[in-house]
Amino acid sequence: xxxxxxxxxxxxxxxxxxxxxxxxxxxxxxxxxxxxxxxxxxxxxxxxxxxxxxxxxxxxxxxxxxxxxxxxxxxxxxxxxxxxxxxxxxxxxxxxxxxxxxxxxxxxxxxxxxxxxxxxxxxxxxxxxxxxxxxxxxxxxxxxxxxxxxxxxxxxxxxxxxxxxxxxxxxxxxxxxxxxxxxxxxxxxxxxxxxxxxxxxxxxxxxxxxxxxxxxxxxxxxxxxxxxxxxxxxxxxxxxxxxxxxxxxxxxxxxxxxxxxxxxxxxxxxxxxxxxxxxxxxxxxxxxxxxxxxxxxxxxxxxxxxxxxxxxxxxxxxxxxxxxxxxxxxxxxxxxxxxxxxxxxxxxxxxxxxxxxxxxxxxxxxxxxxxxxxxxxxxxxxxxxxxxxxxxxxxxxxxxxxxxxxxxxxxxxxxxxxxxxxxxxxxxxxxxxxxxxxxxxxxxxxxxxxxxxxxxxxxxxxxxxxxxxxxxxxxxxxxxxxxxxxxxxxxxxxxxxxxx
Amino acid sequence: xxxxxxxxxxxxxxxxxxxxxxxxxxxxxxxxxxxxxxxxxxxxxxxxxxxxxxxxxxxxxxxxxxxxxxxxxxxxxxxxxxxxxxxxxxxxxxxxxxxxxxxxxxxxxxxxxxxxxxxxxxxxxxxxxxxxxxxxxxxxxxxxxxxxxxxxxxxxxxxxxxxxxxxxxxxxxxxxxxxxxxxxxxxxxxxxxxxxxxxxxxxxxxxxxxxxxxxxxxxxxxxxxxxxxxxxxxxxxxxxxxxxxxxxxxxxxxxxxxxxxxxxxxxxxxxxxxxxxxxxxxxxxxxxxxxxxxxxxxxxxxxxxxxxxxxxxxxxxxxxxxxxxxxxxxxxxxxxxxxxxxxxxxxxxxxxxxxxxxxxxxxxxxxxxxxxxxxxxxxxxxxxxxxxxxxxxxxxxxxxxxxxxxxxxxxxxxxxxxxxxxxxxxxxxxxxxxxxxxxxxxxxxxxxxxxxxxxxxxxxxxxxxxxx
Numbered sequence: 001x002x003x004x005x006x007x008x009x010x011x012x013x014x015x016x017x018x019x020x021x022x023x024x025x026x027x028x029x030x031x032x033x034x035x036x037x038x039x040x041x042x043x044x045x046x047x048x049x050x051x052x053x054x055x056x057x058x059x060x061x062x063x064x065x066x067x068x069x070x071x072x073x074x075x076x077x078x079x080x081x082x083x084x085x086x087x088x089x090x091x092x093x094x095x096x097x098x099x100x101x102x103x104x105x106x107x108x109x110x111x112x113x114x115x116x117x118x119x120x121x122x123x124x125x126x127x128x129x130x131x132x133x134x135x136x137x138x139x140x141x142x143x144x145x146x147x148x149x150x151x152x153x154x155x156x157x158x159x160x161x162x163x164x165x166x167x168x169x170x171x172x173x174x175x176x177x178x179x180x181x182x183x184x185x186x187x188x189x190x191x192x193x194x195x196x197x198x199x200x201x202x203x204x205x206x207x208x209x210x211x212x213x214x215x216x217x218x219x220x221x222x223x224x225x226x227x228x229x230x231x232x233x234x235x236x237x238x239x240x241x242x243x244x245x246x247x248x249x250x251x252x253x254x255x256x257x258x259x260x261x262x263x264x265x266x267x268x269x270x271x272x273x274x275x276x277x278x279x280x281x282x283x284x285x286x287x288x289x290x291x292x293x294x295x296x297x298x299x300x301x302x303x304x305x306x307x308x309x310x311x312x313x314x315x316x317x318x319x320x321x322x323x324x325x326x327x328x329x330x331x332x333x334x335x336x337x338x339x340x341x342x343x344x345x346x347x348x349x350x351x352x353x354x355x356x357x358x359x360x361x362x363x364x365x366x367x368x369x370x371x372x373x374x375x376x377x378x379x380x381x382x383x384x385x386x387x388x389x390x391x392x393x394x395x396x397x398x399x400x401x402x403x404x405x406x407x408x409x410x411x412x413x414x415x416x417x418x419x420x421x422x423x424x425x426x427x428x429x430x431x432x433x434x435x436x437x438x439x440x441x442x443x444x445x446x447x448x449x450x451x452x453x454x455x456x457x458x459x460x461x462x463x464x465x466x467x468x469x470x471x472x473x474x475x476x477x478x479x480x481x482x483x484x485x486x487x488x489x490x491x492x493x494x495x496x497x498x499x500x
Numbered sequence: 501x502x503x504x505x506x507x508x509x510x511x512x513x514x515x516x517x518x519x520x521x522x523x524x525x526x527x528x529x530x531x532x533x534x535x536x537x538x539x540x541x542x543x544x545x546x547x548x549x550x551x552x553x554x555x556x557x558x559x560x561x562x563x564x565x566x567x568x569x570x571x572x573x574x575x576x577x578x579x580x581x582x583x584x585x586x587x588x589x590x591x592x593x594x595x596x597x598x599x600x601x602x603x604x605x606x607x608x609x610x611x612x613x614x615x616x617x618x619x620x621x622x623x624x625x626x627x628x629x630x631x632x633x634x635x636x637x638x639x640x641x642x643x644x645x646x647x648x649x650x651x652x653x654x655x656x657x658x659x660x661x662x663x664x665x666x667x668x669x670x671x672x673x674x675x676x677x678x679x680x681x682x683x684x685x686x687x688x689x690x691x692x693x694x695x696x697x698x699x700x701x702x703x704x705x706x707x708x709x710x711x712x713x714x715x716x717x718x719x720x721x722x723x724x725x726x727x728x729x730x731x732x733x734x735x736x737x738x739x740x741x742x743x744x745x746x747x748x749x750x751x752x753x754x755x756x757x758x759x760x761x762x763x764x765x766x767x768x769x770x771x772x773x774x775x776x777x778x779x780x781x782x783x784x785x786x787x788x789x790x791x792x793x794x795x796x797x798x799x800x801x802x803x804x805x806x807x808x809x810x811x812x813x814x815x816x817x818x819x820x821x822x823x824x825x826x827x828x829x830x831x832x833x834x835x836x837x838x839x840x841x842x843x844x845x846x847x848x849x850x851x852x853x854x855x856x857x858x859x860x861x862x863x864x865x866x867x868x869x870x871x872x873x874x875x876x877x878x879x880x881x882x883x884x885x886x887x888x889x890x891x892x893x894x895x896x897x898x899x900x901x902x903x904x905x906x907x908x909x910x911x912x913x914x915x916x917x918x919x920x921x922x923x924x925x926x927x928x929x930x931x932x933x934x935x936x937x938x939x940x941x942x943x944x945x946x947x948x949x950x951x952x953x954x955x956x957x958x959x960x961x962x963x964x965x966x967x968x
Contacts, residue, residue, distance in 0.1 A: 025595040036596035036823055044593070048586075054785065055582070057563040058574035059913050063904070093805075096822030100805045111649040111680070130822060133810035137802060142649070240823065247592070248824040264675065266804030267631075267638045272671035284634030284668060285574055285778065286786035287828065366601070375597050 012303040020300075021410040029374045029415035033406035034192065034218060034344050037241040046296040047246045050289040066288060070281045073294040077251045081235075082226045090252045090277040091291050092265070095217040096130045098236035098252040099183075101276065102213050103138035105263050106181055110142035115180050117143040122172055122182040122209070125150040128189045131215055135183070147172030147179070151188075153381060154335040154346075154402075158196045165200050169207050179209045186216030186230075186237075187223065190379045192344045192404050193336045194223060198230050211259075217250075218242060222312055222342040227253050242312070242343060242408070244297050246290040252276070304409070311409060315343035319407035322416040323347045326405070329420045330427075335381075335402050344406045346379065348399035350427050354471040355380055355401035364401070367467045372422035377404050430471055437462055465489035550841040559940040567912045567945040571936035572730065572756060572882050575779035584834040585784045588827040604826060608819045611832045615789045618846075619773075620764045628790045628815040629829050630803070633755040636774035636790040637669045637721075639814065640751045641676035643801050644719055648680035653718050655681040658710040660747070661721035662687045664729065669721065669753055682718065685710045691919055692873040692884070692932075696734040703738055707745045717747045724754030724768075724775075725761060728917045730882045730934050731874045732761060739769045749799070755788075756780060760850055760880045765791055771799070778828070780850070780881060780938070782835050787828045790814070842939070849939060853881035857937035860946040861885045864935070867950045868957075873932050882936045884917065886929040887953065892962035893918055893931030901966040902931070910952035 012020075020040035024030055030038075050069075054061045074089045083089055092098050109115040121139045123132065125148050135146055149168030152160050173179060182204045186197050197214055204212045213234040219225050221242030227235050235253040239245040254260055254276065263276045267283040281288075301308050320338040323345035327333050335346030355361050361378040368374040383398045405416065461484050464472030469491035476486050486493070550558075558578035562568055568576075588607075592599045612627040621627055630636050647653045659677045661669070663686045673684055687706040690698055710717040720742045724735050735752055742750050751772040757763050759780030765773060773791040777783040792801060792814060801814045805821040819826075839845050858876040861883035865871050873884030893899050899918040906912040914933050921928035935946065 023590065023593055025598075028595055028598075030595070032597060036600070039593060052561065054574075055561055055577060057566055057568070057913070059570060060563075060566075060907065062574070093824050094822040096807050097805050103806075104804065108679075111645075130807040133808060134806040137806040137810055141646075238823070246825070247596075248822070266642065267635050268641075268672040268675040269634050269668040270671060272675055284632040284786070285776070286631050287784070287825065290825065369598065369601075375595070 010303075011305050017409060024410060027373050028369075029376075029418040031405045031407070031411065031415050031419060032375045032377055033408040033411075034189075034241065034404060035377060036247070037238070038244070038408055038410065039240065039246045040244055040300055043244055043293055043296055043300060044246060046293045047289045050292045051287060054287070054289070067281060069292045070288065073291055074251075074277065076294045076298060077239075080220070080225070081251070081253060082228050083253055084228070085256065087275065087277060088227075088253055088256060090254065090265075090280045092236075092250050092252055092280050094240075094248045094250045095128075095215055095236045095238050096134070097265075098234070098250060099131045099134045099213075099215065100138070100266055101252065101263060102181070102234050103134045104266055105259070106144065107138035107142045108262070109180070110139070110144055115144065116178070118145050118177055120145045120147050120172055120177040120179045122147045122149060122169060122179055122204075124148075124183070124185055124188065124195075126153075126188045126191065127183060127185060128215065128217065131183060139181075144180070145177060147177075153191045153193070154333070154348075155193060155340060156337060158199075158340060161193075161195060162199055162203070166203055169203065169209075173207065179204075179207070181211050181213060182209045183213045183215060184232075186214050186235075187218040187342050187344075189217070190377065190404060191335055191346050191381065191402055192218075192342075193340045193346070194342050197232070201230060201232050218342065218344070220251075221308055222315070222344075224309075227255075231255070233257065239294070239297075240290070243308075244300060245293060249290045249294075252280075312343060315407045315409070316341065318411070319343055319345045319405060322407065322413070323405060326403075326416060326420050326423075330423060332399055343408065344404055346402040346404055349378070349401035349403055349423065351397050351399055352427055352430060352471075353401060353423075354430075361401055363467060367426075368419075368422055372418070372425075374419045374422050376419060378402070379404060426467075429468065433462075433464070433468060433472075461485040461487065463487040463489070464491070466491060469493075547837055547840040549843065555939060562940065565911050566907075567914075567948040569935045569937075569941065569945050569949060570913045570915055571938040571941075572727075572779065572934060573915060574785070575776070576782070576938055576940065577778065577784045578782055578838055581782055581831055581834055581838060582784060584831045585827045588830045589825060592825070592827070605819060607830045608826065611787075611829055612789075612815060614832045614836060615777075618758070618763070619789075619791060620766050621791055622765075623794060625813065625815060626765075626791055626794055628792065628803075628818040630774075630788050630790055630818050632778075632786045632788045633666075633753055633774045633776050634668045634672070636772075636788060637672045637751075637753065638676070638804055639790060639801055640719075640772050641672050642804055643799060644682065645676045645680040646800070647718070648677075648682060653682070654716070656683055656713075657716045657718045658683045658685050659719040659721065660685045660687060660706050660710050660717055662689060662723055662726065662733070664689055664691075664726040665721060665723060666727045666753065666755065673721065677719070683715075691729045691731075692871070692886075693731055693878060694875065696737065696878070699733060700737060700741070704741060707741065707747070711745065717742075717745070718749065720747045720750045722750065722752050722770075724752050724763075724773075725756040725880050725882070727755070728915065728934065729873055729884050729919065729932055730756075730880075731878045731884070732880050735770070736768050743769070756880065756882070758789075759846055760853070760882075765793070771795070777832070777835075781846070782838060783831060784828045790818075850881060853937045853939070854879065856941070857881055857883045857935060860937065860943070861935060864933075864946060864950055864953075868953060870929055881938065882934055884932040884934055887916065887931035887933055888957050889927050889929050890957055890960075890962070891931060891953075892964060894963065897968075898963035898966070899931055901968075902963055905966055906949075906952060910948070910955075912949045912952050914949060 023041060070091060074091060075086050078086045078089045121135060121144055123135060149165055151164050184197055184200050185195055187194050201212050211233040214232040216235055216237040218241055220237040233255050236250055238250045240248045254263060265279040265283055269283050271279045271282050304311050320341055323334050326347045330350045332348030358380045361380040365378045379402045381400055381402060383400055462472040469488045472486055561579060608629055611629055612624050616624045616627050659682050678684055685706050687702050689702055722735055722738050723733050725732050739750050749771045752770040754773055754775040756779055758775040771793050774788055776788045778786045803817040803821055807821050809817045809820050842849050858879055861872050864885045868888050870886030896918045899916040903916045914935060917932045919930055921930055
């Protein structure tokens with residue numbers, strides 16, 4: 001397998017690129033690479049060759065090929081992330097597994113008395129839900145306490161994160177707890193922003209935090225990853241999200257330290273005690289093929305100008321451009337400045353959609369998938385009191401929903417136009433609904449920008465079908481004096497969230 | 501021919517263009533509109549009995565130059581099941597969000613329901629699907645750890661397991677029980693064996709030891725079919741003895757069992773029972789079930805890889821442990837179709853496997869002047885056959901080297917077990933081959949093995965000749 005960079009200039013052509021992703025459902029505007037990633041056809045083919053090799057003669061595969069191929073993958077990853085020693089690099093299924101490894105280690109420390117009851121683990125408020133559950137399962141259950149650091153959103157600068165983190169950490173230590181572990185996202189999932197991890201790790205060290213675990217599920221292939229620069233104790237990233245590997249494979253980098261021998265894969269097998277990397281390379285009979293195609297993936301990446309750096313820069317440029325296009329079309333804004341966006345961006349959704357809970361965001365997402373063929377995750381952001389005041393108590397102008405759009409090499413401008421048009425259609429549909437209730441269209445201003453699409457109602461019965469039911473319920477609750485009755489078709493009544 | 505899907509393609513070659521053509525086939529069939537059904541779009545044909553040539557084709561991806569008499573280690577998977585699996589993999593790759601939200605959970609639930617019926621469990625809640633028995637062991641044993649730490653157990657309380665327990669399980673017991681303060685008692689079993697009584701006697705002795713000094717036996721780990729050396733353990737009797745002796749919980753490690761012996765949860769009566777479906781049940785690597793009996797005593801079991809579903813019950817937790825390829829867990833309906841093409845279904849298959857492996861075992865023993873390691877009724881679809889003493893297998897290392905030699909020089913794949921001789925044994929048999937028989941095996945496989953060993957004997961081969 002070639003590991004040196006491709007010197008010749010025959011980069012992947014447009015038709016070849018399309019063919020590599022021809023298995024993606026053509027009817028869907030797939031602007032959610034962030035959730036499940038993507039894998040080119042040539043890598044799937046390579047994976048199948050490994051699967052076949054196992055099926056042909058599994059004993060021979062196990063004895064003669066598997067371990068050396070995993071070691072090869074680990075070595076390539078080591079170079080990618082600028083680690084010192086291949087011993088520091090373990091391959092696991094996903095970031096969720098890595099979190100279990102690190103947190104189980106913390107659980108043992110509590111149980112074996114190295115940590116005291118009440119010692120703390122710090123996490124971000126927007127940490128990935130699976131990681132929060134893992135903290136509950138291994139830390140809280142073992143007697144540890146959890147300090148939650150809230151980060152603001154929307155954001156205007158990384159400074160806001162640094163300030164919030166310092167405050168949150170200090171507050172957590174205020175009662176004298178020892179902070180045993182800080183879990184920091186490199187790129188938060190929802191809402192999605194790039195966190196200044198290097199600085200936050202430094203703050204942790206200054207504040208005497210024992211160990212730092214960076215959950216960088218999205219990072220590799222999407223931002224620059226240099227473990228010697230970030231200097232966390234543990235760093236995990238998924239290779240199937242932005243690094244073109246098949247589902248699923250991730251690396252967990254562990255800084256060499258005295259605690260290293262005590263890190264174990266929770267699925268214990270023959271190699272227990274031989275070091276985490278060796279343990280993780282055999283956790284019973286299963287399909288390890290996705291872990292073996294790293295060499296083929298590097299070859300694939302070489303076919304792009306600038307390699308992975310080129311890919312991620314172009315992704316970033318394109319996603320910001322598309323986000324700004326959407327924000328302009330909808331009269332909204334981005335959730336963070338472009339330099340805090342990786343290959344994803346948070347774009348505000350029109351306030352008139354009336355997203356007032358996580359459930360609303362989820363339902364709208366489903367509606368977009370089922371009726372518009374757009375796949376994009378949505379985030380509900382509860383407005384703060386000062387935001388409501390700033391709009392003169394007019395909640396209807398506040399942006400409470402953000403779409404997390406992704407850009408990967410297979411995306412085209414049409415994907416985002418499809419999304420733009422879908423949302424515009426929904427807003428127009430709502431205006432029509434409300435107009436028929438006896439509304440008069442007005443020009444509303446939102447943050448100083450004139451934007452058509454606001455409505456003012458006298459009073460009327462409101463009828464809502466499917467997704468249209470939600471704004472109708474909201475309307476009835478917010479302005480009961482204007483709504484004389486509600487008819488709902490297809491969706492049972494449920495009150496809007498109390499946060500509204 | 502088979503129950504083929506429109507996406508069936510020969511296993512031998514996959515190119516990137518074939519992937520996209522498979523995808524376009526998919527779209528032409530209108531799959532994008534399929535919502536909640538798990539099964540790929542294809543007419544359900546009435547199963548036709550499988551013919552010898554079809555059977556050959558189903559396993560034509562097996563390396564033809566190898567006498568593959570080791571189904572026990574890694575199992576095997578027919579081509580039509582691999583094809584079904586690829587169908588699911590493709591569905592995911594096409595639109596992973598839709599797959600995750602609309603198809604994955606119902607598919608896994610369907611798998612669990614099929615397993616529940618297969619093993620005569622009471623309720624589908626009792627069935628969790630996990631990667632393999634190794635994972636199931638970690639789940640059960642991690643629960644024991646918490647019980648020690650949360651002071652439900654006392655330091656020094658015991659866990660009993662067989663000396664022949666699988667190596668990975670022994671490590672797991674060390675990692676989760678010994679480390680947490682439990683003491684482990686191993687049941688020494690003789691080998692070769694003559695009858696179940698030998699096992700029962702030793703087991704009772706171990707339980708006595710486990711209860712000595714006022715300790716409580718918190719867990720018994722009992723193999724249904726031991727790995728090396730391979731014998732069928734009388735689990736039903738041992739479970740009853742455990743209940744009589746007040747053992748808290750009983751975990752049966754039945755990695756080999758399903759498709760190889762009878763598996764009936766009501767009959768066996770254990771608290772936890774795990775078996776791999778990729779060994780003898782034709783599933784792709786890898787998938788296993790962990791059965792957890794519903795009782796009044798709430799057993800707080802969790803999957804160690806904690807994700808969104810934590811706290812919603814082990815079965816639901818196990819159905820989502822982060823982004824990964826769950827396709828091996830989804831093909832059980834297709835496997836049931838495959839089995840229905842054999843006379844007597846899975847019961848017919850395992851009975852014929854058992855008869856054949858005993859027949860082949862006896863053929864080899866006679867050819868070599870040795871014997872079987874246990875009576876036929878203690879063999880499942882595997883048998884331990886003594887190897888000629890003159891081969892000089894005198895350590896685990898020798899056994900492994902001989903195995904490698906057989907693979908590389910004779911094209912025979914078979915694991916070999918070293919058995920330390922007892923004092924005073926004359927010309928002891930110290931090596932036993934664990935031969936398997938699965939539907940793809942032929943008599944020629946065993947003749948090849950017979951002849952290889954005969955050649956070694958005739959050439960005055962001994963293990964000392966093998967380099968490290």
